[in-house]
Amino acid sequence: MAEHYDLCVIGSGPAGEKGAAQAAYFGKSVCLIERAPKPGGAAVNTGTIPSKTLRETALYLSGLRQRGLYGVDYRVKSDITIGDFMHRERAVVEAAWETIDANLDRHKVTRIQGAAHFVDPYTVEVARYQQPQRRIRADVFLLATGSRPAHPPEIPFDGRIVVDSDDVLSLTQIPQRLIVIGGGVIGCEYASIFGALGVRVTLINSRERLLMQLDADLSDALRVELTRRMGVQVVLDTNVSAVTVEGDLATVTLSDGRALAADCVLYCAGREGNSEGLQLDNTGVKTNARGFVQVDSTFRSTTAHIFAAGDIVGFPALASTAMEQARVAMCHAFDLKYKMQMGAVLPYGVWTVPEIATVGMGEDEARAKGIAVEIGKASFRTNPRGLIIGDTEGFVKLVFTVDDRLVIGASVVGEGACELIHVPAAAIHFNATLDYFIDAVFNYPTLSDAFKYAAYDGLQRLQRRVSRSMEARARVT
Secondary structure, X not given: OOEEEEEEEEOOOHXXXXXXXHHHHOOOOEEEEEOOOOXXXXXXXXXXXXXXXXXXXXXXXXXXXXXXEOOEOOOOOOOOOHHHHHHXXXXXXXXXXXXXXXXXXXXXXXXXXXXXXXXXXXEEEEEEOOEEEEEEEEEEEEEOOOEEEOXXXXXXXXXXXXXXXXXXXXXXXXXXXXXXXOOOHHHHHHHHHHHHOOOEEEEEOOOOOOOOOOOHHHHHHHHHHHHHHOOOEEEOOOOEEEEEEEOOEEEEEEOOOOEEEEXXXXXXXXXXXOOOOOOHHHOOOOEOOOOOEOOOOOOEOOOOOEEEOHHHHOOOOOHHHHHHHHHHHHHHHXXXXXXXXXXXXXXXXXXXXXXEEEEEOOHHHHHHOOOOEEEEEEEHHHOHHHHHHOOOOOEEEEEEEOXXXXXXXXXXXXXXXXXXXXXXXXXXXXXXXXXXXXXXXXXXXXXXOHHHHHHHHHHHXXXXXXXXXXHHHHXXX
């Protein structure tokens, strides 16, 4: 006999956990199925939390944050082991498991470990090794199975010499030479992490610059810091022709004929949705060629009672958005009249060294759309807090409309960028103009105070724009 619930969630990552808790909070009976022995999905086990923890570990062990402070030179400690590198990551992940368990227990969510697949649109079957199969029926389903690294057939993944972003956490030793293929978020993050530890890193990207979704000045700033501060060799606008392994050595051949050798190759160019194995053809739920579930603005799939949220639906594939997507989906699924839409202002953080964060519309995007915008920038080099902590290369940037000085975008590069970005995010949400930053009082000395000086810089740029316009008209007349 099948068990019955109001909601069945498949996957316990950020989307699955928060979606389950949202429905249970409003009195719905909820079952959550997870095939892994521990909850959290990629965010806790292989992605967000581990990589960010490793970043902090790398900064601490390398002494990189102390560069230029109190006469302390940048020097990688010579006795770093893989155990040193991974110890903190293990502790943080275990703490996250406990937090998720406590949250699901508090909301009385029934949990089942095993691999689920649909036998019909309202029934899933759960298989677990040496256990009898279990059938679950539900009125509503939430698919939150996440995504996985893409594995092109021409790349000889072996989990030891040629690895993906999941395998990299299981390396038994820190490589002396590392080649990273892919200049997106994951590739740049790991390139900077290992570069901070003194690994000889080569970062290869097929595009003309890193992090193409960002303004050019942001990606350029990252490239400069990677090469100058961490010694990372950045190869742009170049494709990989072949990857081969012989013994304990990998060789990456580039489209321009160069051959690069390394102890380890990290391939992180693309991801695919974890929809394979769910047998969605038994439900009418449609996916695209990369396995991502197609949903509408309420995160409802092509089958009315089946919703999907998080990485399984593709872009933006962030833990922060995954949680909110799932909450919105459940409010629509059960007509809760509580949280019926996602916030329009989505902060985007990249935990490279240095950190990069953006929110709203970038300068390049705005100009491409024909919007008359101006910018204001302020460097941490002239910010007292920036000088105190030794981050003199960071900066903040505001993007605003010329006509009414409405702030429509912002970016931060440098220490604490992913925290600082919430200040302009709030301003954008409430339709603030540059005057907000001009009028506001910021604690001193703080990095946040840089937003005020970015606003002043924006006003000066506007004034110069007006002056140039007046001079042009004067020449015509």
